[in-house]
Amino acid sequence: MITRFAPSPTGPLHLGHAYAAIVAHDMARAAGGQFLLRIEDIDRARSKPAWEAQIYEDLRWLGLRWDGAVLRQSERLPAYRACLEKLWAAGLLYACTCTRRDIEAAASAPQEGVPLGPDGLLYPGTCRARGAARPGQPLPEVALRLRMDLAATDGAFTETGPAHRGRPEISRDSMIRDVGDVVLARREMGTSYHLAVVLDDAAQGITHVTRGEDLFAATAIHVTLQRLLGLAVPVYHHHGLIRDDQGKRLAKRDDARALAKYRAEGATPEDIRRLVGL
Known part of the structure; x- marks a missing residue:
């Protein structure tokens, strides 16, 4: 099993990102597989080196370690x-x-x-x-x-x-x-x-794509492209979303739920896992 976490460096990681990263990481580790990291920085106008550095820091703080080199889309x-x-x-x-x-x-x-x-x-x-x-x-x-x-x-x-x-x-x-x-x-x-x-x-070589259920409709596009290009079709695992008190999906504008702020306030990685239901 090879899974991946693929954030965009356009803002701080929040609880929803933590949930997605932990799910992908834990699935791979439980199966004795690999967990890879990809930086999706094709939006050069919004992608910032500081946000990319923050991604690495947040993932390490959560106790997540990725295998091999980081793949960056801009390359x-x-x-x-x-x-x-x-x-x-x-x-x-x-x-x-x-x-x-x-x-x-x-x-x-x-x-x-x-x-x-x-x-x-x-x-x-x-x-x-x-x-x-x-x-x-x-x-x-x-x-x-x-x-x-x-x-x-x-x-x-x-x-x-x-x-x-x-x-x-x-x-x-x-x-x-x-x-x-x-x-x-x-x-x-x-x-x-x-x-x-x-x-x-x-x-x-991703074998299992873990992503939020909000991307389920996009998966049909990706499977269509994979078949068209003669590529292997991974197994897809669409998980639930972390939402705010009003039931809205968290976005990068929700800085109040940024992982860096939880860390600064004394939270532990175990606290984050509890907050996201893991």
Whole structure:
């Protein structure tokens, strides 16, 4: 078993991060496997070295030790580019110049309603025809979307989490209808979360992906990409979320629940485990 914890260095780790990291760590250790660390820093505008350093400090304080070298997404841009060029040459991508406002305007048209997918508003396909690859055309430096109608297939994946145990089905029709043409590369990043996480999990040999249940819808996208690219599909384990007193999922803006503040106030790693129900 090989698991991973993959935080973004864009703010302090909070109780929700502690829960996710501990679950991944403890699953691997219980099975005699490996626990890996990945820094998801493709958002260069928001990623800060100070936050990355804090991640290492917080994990060590929790008593979590990772195996091997840390993988940093910012060092893997050539791998993402090579994959995009392959998909572009195969006609599976198209260039998209739509702004968020363009998508909102198209989605709110009376005849369309306001359909929502895992990434927010469902893309209406405005650029699908005009942005298609032409023979010999280099990869354009704009957003690139996946032709879901060409990429999706029927199938299932293995899920061991408490809320979704079993083998959830993925249908080609639902991927086209309910997910749509997702972005695989953003102009300012050279990749996207969906593409990077799939390639990174393969590069690190991840066998079990542990993640919050809020990412369950995104897992269908990742499994679709894994099959499309001929990559192994890990076992997925979607765990519950740590929420505040109002029932809202914790976010990095919830500094009051930052691990560094608990530590400064005298909390122990055992206290954190109790606070998150472990």
